[in-house]
Amino acid sequence: MSRWLTFLCLIVLVSGCAAYATHQFDTVFGEQDSKHRVVDVNEEDKVFYNEQVRPILDSRCVSCHACYDAPCQLKLTAPAGLERGGSKELVYDGTRLLASSPTRLFIDANSTDEWRSKGFHPVLNERGQSPAANLQGSLLYRAIALRAKQGSFTQPILSDDYDFSLARDQQCVSVEEYRQFEQDYPNWGMPYGLPALSPSEYDVLSRWLATGGKMPEAASAPENLKKKVALWESRLNGDDLKTQLVSRYIYEHLYLYSLYLDGGEAFRFQLVRSKTPPGEAIDRIATRRPYDDPGVEHVYYRLWLDQEVKVQKNHIPMQLDEERYARWQSYFYSDDYEVTKDPGYKPEIAANPFKTFQEIPTRARYRFLLDHSQKTIMSFIKGPVCRGQVAVNVINDQFWVYFIDPEVVYGKGSTDYLEDQVQSLDLPASSNSLPIASWVRFSEQQKSYLSAKAALIESSGFNNTPLDLGLIWDGEGVNKNAALTIFRHFDNASVVKGMVGQQPKTAWVIDYPLLERIHYLLVAGFDVYGNVGHQLVTRLYMDFLRMEGEMNFLLFLPKENRETVRKYWYRDVNQIIKDYIFSDYIKVDRQSEVQYATDDHQSELYEKLRDKLSSVLDRSHDLEQSKLTSDQLKALYELQAVRGGGLVHLPNVSTILVTQQGVPLEVLSLIHNKAHANISSLLDEEDTRLPEEDGVTLVKGVLGDYPNVLMQVEEAELIDWAKQVGNLQTTEDYSNLLDTFGIRRTHPNFWFVSDAIANLNKQDRPRESGILDYNRLENR
Numbered sequence: 001m002s003r004w005l006t007f008l009c010l011i012v013l014v015s016g017c018a019a020y021a022t023h024q025f026d027t028v029f030g031e032q033d034s035k036h037r038v039v040d041v042n043e044e045d046k047v048f049y050n051e052q053v054r055p056i057l058d059s060r061c062v063s064c065h066a067c068y069d070a071p072c073q074l075k076l077t078a079p080a081g082l083e084r085g086g087s088k089e090l091v092y093d094g095t096r097l098l099a100s101s102p103t104r105l106f107i108d109a110n111s112t113d114e115w116r117s118k119g120f121h122p123v124l125n126e127r128g129q130s131p132a133a134n135l136q137g138s139l140l141y142r143a144i145a146l147r148a149k150q151g152s153f154t155q156p157i158l159s160d161d162y163d164f165s166l167a168r169d170q171q172c173v174s175v176e177e178y179r180q181f182e183q184d185y186p187n188w189g190m191p192y193g194l195p196a197l198s199p200s201e202y203d204v205l206s207r208w209l210a211t212g213g214k215m216p217e218a219a220s221a222p223e224n225l226k227k228k229v230a231l232w233e234s235r236l237n238g239d240d241l242k243t244q245l246v247s248r249y250i251y252e253h254l255y256l257y258s259l260y261l262d263g264g265e266a267f268r269f270q271l272v273r274s275k276t277p278p279g280e281a282i283d284r285i286a287t288r289r290p291y292d293d294p295g296v297e298h299v300y301y302r303l304w305l306d307q308e309v310k311v312q313k314n315h316i317p318m319q320l321d322e323e324r325y326a327r328w329q330s331y332f333y334s335d336d337y338e339v340t341k342d343p344g345y346k347p348e349i350a351a352n353p354f355k356t357f358q359e360i361p362t363r364a365r366y367r368f369l370l371d372h373s374q375k376t377i378m379s380f381i382k383g384p385v386c387r388g389q390v391a392v393n394v395i396n397d398q399f400w401v402y403f404i405d406p407e408v409v410y411g412k413g414s415t416d417y418l419e420d421q422v423q424s425l426d427l428p429a430s431s432n433s434l435p436i437a438s439w440v441r442f443s444e445q446q447k448s449y450l451s452a453k454a455a456l457i458e459s460s461g462f463n464n465t466p467l468d469l470g471l472i473w474d475g476e477g478v479n480k481n482a483a484l485t486i487f488r489h490f491d492n493a494s495v496v497k498g499m500v501g502q503q504p505k506t507a508w509v510i511d512y513p514l515l516e517r518i519h520y521l522l523v524a525g526f527d528v529y530g531n532v533g534h535q536l537v538t539r540l541y542m543d544f545l546r547m548e549g550e551m552n553f554l555l556f557l558p559k560e561n562r563e564t565v566r567k568y569w570y571r572d573v574n575q576i577i578k579d580y581i582f583s584d585y586i587k588v589d590r591q592s593e594v595q596y597a598t599d600d601h602q603s604e605l606y607e608k609l610r611d612k613l614s615s616v617l618d619r620s621h622d623l624e625q626s627k628l629t630s631d632q633l634k635a636l637y638e639l640q641a642v643r644g645g646g647l648v649h650l651p652n653v654s655t656i657l658v659t660q661q662g663v664p665l666e667v668l669s670l671i672h673n674k675a676h677a678n679i680s681s682l683l684d685e686e687d688t689r690l691p692e693e694d695g696v697t698l699v700k701g702v703l704g705d706y707p708n709v710l711m712q713v714e715e716a717e718l719i720d721w722a723k724q725v726g727n728l729q730t731t732e733d734y735s736n737l738l739d740t741f742g743i744r745r746t747h748p749n750f751w752f753v754s755d756a757i758a759n760l761n762k763q764d765r766p767r768e769s770g771i772l773d774y775n776r777l778e779n780r
Contacts (some may be wrong), residue, residue: 031127032122032126032127033126033127037079037082037083037124037212037213037214037215038079038080038083038215038216038217039214039215039216039217040216040217041214041215041216045211045214045216046216048208049208049214049215049216050216052204052208053204053205053208054309056197056201056204056205057076058309058771059751059754059755059758059771060191060197060201060751061076061190061191062076062077062309062311062771063754063771063772063773063774063775064191064192064773064774064775065077065081066311066313066314066771066773067311067313067314067773068091068092068528069091069092069166069775071170071172071192071775072086072087072088072170072172073086073087073089073091073103073120074086074123075105075308077105077308077309077311078105078106078218078307078308078309079215079216079218079307080105080106080307081105081308082123082124082140082213082215083112083115083124083215084105084109084112084115084120085115085120085121085122085123085124085139086120086121086123086139086172087103087118087119087120087121087172088119088170088172089103089119090170091103091528091529092166092528095532096531096532097531097532098531099431099527099529099530099531099534100529101118101529102286102288102529103118103120104286105308106284106307107284107286108286121139121174121175122139122174122175123138123139123140123175124137124138124139124140124209124213125137125138125175125209125212125213129212131210131211134209134210134211134212134213135206135209135210137175138175138209138213139173139174139175139178140190140205140209140213141205141206141209142175142178142182143189143190144189144190144196144197144202144205144206145189146182146186146188146189146190147189147190147191147192147196147197148189148196148197148202149186149189150186150187150189150196151196152195152196152748153195153746155746156738156739156744156746156747157744157746157779157780158193158745158746158779161185161187162187162188162192162193162779164193164777164778164779166491166775166776171184171185171188193745193777193779194745194750194774194777195745195746195747195748195750195751198751218305218307219266220305221267221305222267224262225261225262225267228261228262228320229261229269229303230278230279232261232303232320233278233300233301233302233303234278235325236250236251236271236301237277237278237300237301240339241339241340241341241342242332242333242337242338242339244339244342245339245342245343245357245359245360246332246333246360247301248299248301248356248357249353249357249360249365249368250271250301250328250368251271251273251290251301252290252291252353252524253368253369253376253379253519253524254271254318255270255271255272255290256270256314256316256379256382256383256523257270257271257316257317257318257375257379258270258306258310258315258316258317258318259271259303259318259319259320260317260318260319260320260767261303261320261321265766265767267305268305268306268310268317269303269304269305269306270303270304270306271301271302271303271304272284272285272301272302272303272304273285273287273290273294273299273300273301273302274299274300274301274302275294275296275300276300276302277300278300278302282302282304284304285299288431288527288529289429289524289525289527290524291345291350291351291356291524291525292345292350293345293346293350294345309770309771310769310770310771311770311771311773312702312705312761312768312769312770312771312772312773313382313492313705313706313770313772313773314382314383315382315768315770316375316378316379316382317767317768318372318375324371327371328368331363331364331367331368331371332360332364332368335361335363335364337359337360337361338359339359339360340359341359343355343356343357343358347429348426351426351427351429351520351525352423352425352426352427352520353516353519353520353524354419354422354423354425354513354516355423358419358423362410362419362512363406363407363410365512365516366406366410366512366515367406369512369515369516369519370403370406370473370479370481370515371479371481372481373403373481373482373484373510373515374481374484374495374496374497376515376518376519377401377484377486377495377515377518378495379519379522379523380518380519380522380523381492381493381494381495382705383522383523383526392488392490392491392492392493393488393490393491393539393679393685394539394542394543394546394679395486395488395493395546395679396488396504396505396506396676396679397487397488397489397672397673397674397675397676398485398486398487398488398501398504398671398673398697399485399486399504399505399506399507399508400483400484400485400486400499400504400507400508400606400609401483401484401485401486401507401508401509401510401549402472402473402482402483402507402508402509402510402553402609402613403472403473403482403509403510403511403515404471404472404473404509404510404511404512404552405470405471405472405473405474406473406512408465408470408471409465409471409511410512419513421448421449421452421453422449422513422517424445424448424449425445425446425449425513425517426442426445427517427520427521427525427541428442428521428525428534428537428538428541429525430530430534431527431529431530431531431534442537442540442541442544443544443580446544446548447580447583449513450548450551450586454586454587454588457555457588457590458588458589458590466593467555467556467590467591467592467593467594468556468592468593468594469556469594469608469609469612471556472509472609472612472613474612474613474615474616475613475616477615477616478615478616479616480497480498480616480617480618481497482613482616483497483498483499483609483613483616483617483618484496484497484498485497485498485499485500485501487500487671487673487697487703487704489652489653489671489704489706489708490652490674492704492705492706492776494703494704494705496618496621496703497617497618497620498617498618498619498620498621498622499606499609499610499613499617500621500697500699501640501671501673501697501699502640502641502695502697503602503603503606505568505569505675506550506553506569507550507553507606508546508549508550508552508553509549509552509553509555509556510549510552511552514545514548514549514552517545518542518545521538521541521542521545522538522542525538526538543680546679547580547581547586550566550569551586551588554566555588555590555592556592556594556605557592557594557601557602557605558591558592558596558601559588559589559590559591559592561601562587563582565602566581566582567582569678570677570678570680571677571678572677572678572688573677573678573680574680577678577680594608620700620701620764621699621700621701621703622699622700623636623637623668623698623699623700625700626666626668626700627665627666628658628666628715628718631719632715632718632719632722635718635719635722635723636668636698636718636722637698638722638726639696639698639722639723639725639726640695640696640697640698642695642696642726643692643693643694643695644691644692644693644694645692645728645729646727646728646729646730646733646734647672647691647694647695647696647728648691648694649728649730649731649733649734650670650672650696650725650728650734651672651708651709651778652671652672652674652704652708652776653669653670653671653672653703653704653706653707653708653709654669654670654672654707654708654709654710654711655667655668655669655702655704655707655709655710655711655757655772656668656669656670656710656711656712656713656721656741657710657711657712657713657743657753657756657757657760658713658714658715658718659712659713659714659715659756660714660715661714662714664756664757664759664760665715666700666760667700667701667702667757667760667761667764668698668699668700668701669698669699669701669702669703669704670696670697670698670725671696671697671698671699671703671704672694672696673694673695673696673697674689674691674694675689675690675691675692675693675694675695676688676689676690677689677690696725700764701760701761701764701765702757702761702764702765702769702772705770705772705773706772706773706774706775706776707772707774707776707777708776708777708778709738709742709743709744709777709778710742710743710750710753710754710757710777711738711741711742711743712741712743712749712753713741717741721741724736724737724740724741725737734780735780738780744779745777745779757772758771758772
């Protein structure tokens, strides 16, 4: 009883202090009144914001304040995010029992008052307007002032006063509570745990905030671009049932993409659902999922001008041009088929794309997804799952992906049979799920599907096609999406084109039903605001899909070799998983017709695939594309051949700036590929680790959107750096490596190196690049 009394008194005390602080602010600066600062400012203020203020926010603040994992939900990627402010509620909460209400910028509220009613507090002054009030009443100013007061770092590794864990308790205080926060956390100014703003940067932000923090409205698209928008919207909003169903299919797969309508980079669009037709202002339909009931009789697909700065971790660019439109036309309209009904939005239909889009030919849907398969898969990495170990620990740290050829397989016969089977494969679509009951049901459905698929392959094959490399899609000799590499970086991942790095332990071959289910499980059907059950069921279902992709790959190995390879992939797995993996319904007894000349069938298969796809393999990340010398390349390849040992001490992603007498020359990425006995454990990942089998991949350019450490290496010292990394043995060795080459959080050159990496990244990949995320930078 005494504990409860103490707790109650504490709540009363805190509430009283907050009320007193608010009263003090009211007395000095006037009562709070939400103000709208995204306005039509004069030309001088517009230039000042766009040319001086915005670049500082982008390069010093957005690296931590973007996407759903922005601390305190403070998104600084657009003026609307500053206007919205911060919240004490977490988006990523792996413990909540009930789904929470979505708070997506630009979607779930349309005004400052609406955000205040949802619990968001201002970060800019919303009281009496004077220079003093605008500074003291601004959380943004108080935060950078606190960091400036702290001064330069005096030690390379920050003390335990700092908490850089992603699951840390966030201190999301309002400005009325900030005085107490300054006393409790004197080192927690912004940028948090990074070098302070330069005097000139501090001066620019202070002057801007003192004069009211006004921000110009987003620039409107030029007239020539508006005409292209009108053209595409007319194409997507035809009155006939076929166009409506095709447009719905396109929308449900592209709604996360950044769409470019010309060659420029200044304007990007998102495909959205609107209550209003083309020609009228967009009235966005806000639903949890893209296939949820829109609540209106007629849905219009519109192109909304994206107002946010590019952030690499959620940027999925696509060019909309006449070539792409012609391909879409050939996929969806070249076959003579009829759409007879609107499938509607009942959850049991809408959550299963094989039911919703059954009347669109399988081949058409598959060709559409394959056309940009890297982006199709990348959506699961860069979509709502922009954070979460549980979401991605279902995949290996590095593996290659190939695809079944739609022209070979998806004719009449097998395609209809598989479609009939997949009709019963419902996907996790509830934001409030009971994980155990759901897993049992989905498991039984998956068993039934795989058993039917195995029987189909054994009886007649894919349209009587030989079980050889003729089944593998070659991109028609031009499409570089035919082979992909996926890297997992503990709680995030990257998808790149090509067969990057050394031969991986596993690989996937993806067919249409598998590719579609990956999208509807992890992208369209995933609710980041869902309860813990929804998130667990999603993770458990992805286990099935991974095993299916691996099974497809194993079919190309001699049948007598498949179980041996699979057992190696799943060493030390628990009995329940073992029974699933090695049961009869997942086996195919048909012999592979790939001809082998060696006993190392898996390695030979990789090389045969490399030869088959040689004309479309993307090599932009190859070290040979860099400006390095042959001796330097040799040293890097020797490092890439190292296994085990001290590699265990490396972080997941190291981003290295190579300089030539201090001038930025090149960016390299060092990816730590962690080995596991198996990846079937949901919670005990460390128990499956095999550090003696760890390796690294070295590539040109930025690979990985969340660097764990930055390094700067002079070109003349690159060979020594490679040897030092390869000879690591202890944590002290790694610390010495950072002492020599590391650009720790505390390093005085941190922002110089950060800016140089950003500039080179933009030069290398002008459209794909964006601001990197620094929430995972280490402190060691």
